[in-house]
Amino acid sequence: MVDESFHIPVLTEEVIQHLIQNADGDYLDATGGFGGHSAAILGKIGCGSLIATDRDPEAIKYLNSKFKAEEKISIHQACFSELTELFRELEFDGILADIGVSSYQLDNASRGFSFKQNGPLDMRMNQSIGQDASQWLNNASEKEISNVIWKYGEEKKAKKIAKIIVEARINSEIKSTKELAEIILEEIPRKFNDKKHPATKTFQAIRIFINNELLELEILLEFIAKHLKIGGRACIISFHSLEDRMVKRFFRDKSRRDPKLSKLPNLPDDSSFKLVSKALKPSDNEVNDNPRSRSATLRVIEKIK
Ligand SMILES: C[S@@+](CC[C@H](N)C(=O)[O-])C[C@H]1O[C@@H](n2cnc3c(N)ncnc32)[C@H](O)[C@@H]1O
Missing domain, CATH: 3.40.50.150 (Vaccinia Virus protein VP39)
Structure with a gap:
């Protein structure tokens, strides 16, 4: 319970x-x-x-x-x-x-909302319907990913993040929250003293999109x-x-x-x-x-x- x-x-x-x-x-x-x-x-x-x-x-x-x-x-x-x-x-x-x-929802790894907990990249508020974040991210075009990250995350580096996601998924599908966070962190290292993880806005954007x-x-x-x-x-x-x-x-x-x-x-x-x-x-x-x-x-x- x-x-x-x-x-x-x-x-x-x-x-x-x-x-x-x-x-x-x-x-x-x-x-x-x-x-x-x-x-x-x-x-x-x-x-x-x-x-x-x-x-x-x-x-x-x-x-x-x-x-x-x-x-x-x-x-x-x-x-x-x-x-x-x-x-x-x-x-x-x-x-x-x-x-x-x-x-x-945020803290439960199996819901896949947060990069702080490793879990399946799901992000659906109702897990019984619709496509999850992983299905979408592994099939969408680079332009579509970039638009979502820009529109719903107001992330200035949206184009760069979309590009590295599409490059990374050639090797293997992105299935977990940790994989996505690490792909972003590798290319956009955390600035000294910056409290926000560089994947914060991307996670927010994908969540907003997946749940409409x-x-x-x-x-x-x-x-x-x-x-x-x-x-x-x-x-x-x-x-x-x-x-x-x-x-x-x-x-x-x-x-x-x-x-x-x-x-x-x-x-x-x-x-x-x-x-x-x-x-x-x-x-x-x-x-x-x-x-x-x-x-x-x-x-x-x-x-x-
Ligand atoms: C911040 S929590 C609400 C917490 C609640 N006020 C309490 O005191 O426990 C937001 C809730 O809204 C639900 N929610 C978000 N978007 C929704 C939508 N479009 N339709 C119905 N429920 C939604 C989420 O599933 C989540 O349980």
Whole structure:
């Protein structure tokens, strides 16, 4: 059984404070993970209800066991792009998404997300569907690999890394996280004092690509816009700038007048959402206790009409 300490939820107090405006309301935790945020929501709602979803079957198994005695929660395996189909008729008082990977996924060698643990180069959040990172990396063209590393990793050395990957795989397929990390490290040695491994951005890029993470996020944002009740709020926590930029722009665009109409006088404000607070970051204490929270950013929006 998975140990609870494998994932420490981030910004929990801030999430609860901003998300729950109605203790008897209906809530959706779209990234149930290891149930840290879900447990905090359940602790705060009275007659309300919580639906927890996650695309990872291991997370779902864990959530089912953690909350087996809890009547206010229902748990479903689903990715963001399946939420509309599943909850077509539902509206929520609050929707939470804590996007990215859990510490359990990152630290578990068999999931193949991290160069710190040697394991099969997999990186799928749901290991029962789709191609894994190794299958893709051993078959994609150099140009395709370079584009992915540049687009999703914002890695300046994307072309060089793609070239060395394609050269290395001529000898033998790249099958493990360690092999990929070593291929990159051989050509791009670590600079003195640089805390980041030179493969960091490449691993992030391949993970985002394999799990179609940015399209999933785009679909989630549209779902949120349609499925919040009036007065309902969405809280989104992201861990890197690509995702946070998307959330920030979407929230900004939804909460201001249509720029095409903004120069016309005497038009009422037509926006249906308002921003709630500025972007929130973990306190120094939280970062001390849980260094992985360092890069988290929480944004909150409310549906007003
Ligand atoms: C940072 S963890 C969430 C941890 C959770 N808040 C907790 O307290 O334990 C992110 C979770 O989101 C899930 N996830 C990421 N992208 C997803 C998507 N597109 N659809 C559904 N779940 C997703 C991952 O499988 C992972 O379990």
